[in-house]
Amino acid sequence: MNDLKRLSNCTICPRGCGADRFSERLGYCGTGAGFDIGSICVHKGEEPVLSGSEGICNVFFTRCNLQCVYCQNYQISRNQGEIVSYTPDLGQITEKIISIMDTGIDMLGFVSPSHCIVQMKSIIAELHRLERHPVIVMNTNAYDRAETLKELEGLVDVWLPDFKYMDPALSKEYSGASDYPEIAAKSIREMYRQKGAALYCNEEGLAESGLIIRHLILPGHIENSLQVLRYIAEEISASVHISLMSQYYPPEPAADHPVIGRTLRADEYERVREEAELLGFHRGWMQEPESSSLYRPDFIRDHPFK
Numbered sequence: 001m002n003d004l005k006r007l008s009n010c011t012i013c014p015r016g017c018g019a020d021r022f023s024e025r026l027g028y029c030g031t032g033a034g035f036d037i038g039s040i041c042v043h044k045g046e047e048p049v050l051s052g053s054e055g056i057c058n059v060f061f062t063r064c065n066l067q068c069v070y071c072q073n074y075q076i077s078r079n080q081g082e083i084v085s086y087t088p089d090l091g092q093i094t095e096k097i098i099s100i101m102d103t104g105i106d107m108l109g110f111v112s113p114s115h116c117i118v119q120m121k122s123i124i125a126e127l128h129r130l131e132r133h134p135v136i137v138m139n140t141n142a143y144d145r146a147e148t149l150k151e152l153e154g155l156v157d158v159w160l161p162d163f164k165y166m167d168p169a170l171s172k173e174y175s176g177a178s179d180y181p182e183i184a185a186k187s188i189r190e191m192y193r194q195k196g197a198a199l200y201c202n203e204e205g206l207a208e209s210g211l212i213i214r215h216l217i218l219p220g221h222i223e224n225s226l227q228v229l230r231y232i233a234e235e236i237s238a239s240v241h242i243s244l245m246s247q248y249y250p251p252e253p254a255a256d257h258p259v260i261g262r263t264l265r266a267d268e269y270e271r272v273r274e275e276a277e278l279l280g281f282h283r284g285w286m287q288e289p290e291s292s293s294l295y296r297p298d299f300i301r302d303h304p305f306k
């Protein structure tokens with residue numbers, strides 16, 4: 001089926017709304033069929049194999065198919081109401097990406113594109129038509145259909161999924177998706193089928209192909225983090241690259257939350273780090289516990305991460 005036609009009865013992501021995204025009656029993600037962009041910018045705060053010294057060019061689509069109450073990108077990710085957004089055409093998008101690539105950055109990341117897979121594919125196709133072939137990184141919340149990810153085999157070079165929850169009550173409460181654990185597990189198993197555990201890097205140490213699984217540790221929910229790590233070790237592989245993130249901070253909408261309205265304590269981080277070691281994870285990155293002050297984007301600025 002023509003890719004655009006799929007948006008008139010959208011089942012791109014596991015929500016399976018069947019929405020006509022060309023109409024006013026949008027689906028759960030609140031996203032139409034065009035290009036709604038929060039930012040296209042250089043980001044230096046990713047894992048060293050992605051950022052290198054110059055950073056990665058990241059494309060942030062607006063809205064999202066998960067609505068995490070603690071989303072640090074909430075200025076652009078809410079599925080209803082006013083958000084920071086602009087609507088360039090395809091030519092303007094590729095022009096901006098190429099202007100960043102021309103500064104020496106050859107890594108292109110798509111951030112939370114699960115509801116914009118069709119748009120992401122057309123951006124990549126247009127870049128290829130212009131004979132530009134950056135390393136494509138898909139930074140996804142993992143609330144994806146495995147069948148959709150299969151279509152992207154050979155197009156996405158580096159899978160960068162979050163694995164947020166193994167506890168369905170938590171995923172329901174915080175992200176509005178009680179089926180997140182099973183969906184994310186299936187999606188990440190599909191990424192692993194495509195790439196295995198190896199991460200291939202060029203001579204400058206920048207990733208060219210592979211899988212990196214991120215996990216953001218939530219304050220007060222250490223057991224969930226331990227379950228996620230156990231699942232990866234037992235059902236996928238302890239040889240995959242993992243990125244344990246301690247950067248959580250409560251953004252405005254979660255600032256007064258009784259459990260997650262605070263940053264992570266050092267003892268909580270330590271417990272998760274210990275478990276990762278016990279389980280045999282030996283590849284990847286663990287953020288320093290004080291990193292919560294370092295990663296606060298502001299999408300109202302032209303450069304959200306500066």
Ligand code: SF4
Pocket residue numbers: 010011012013014015016017018019021026027028029030031065114115116
């Ligand atoms: S991408 Fe949006 S409209 Fe399509 S199924 Fe998912 S939430 Fe619904």
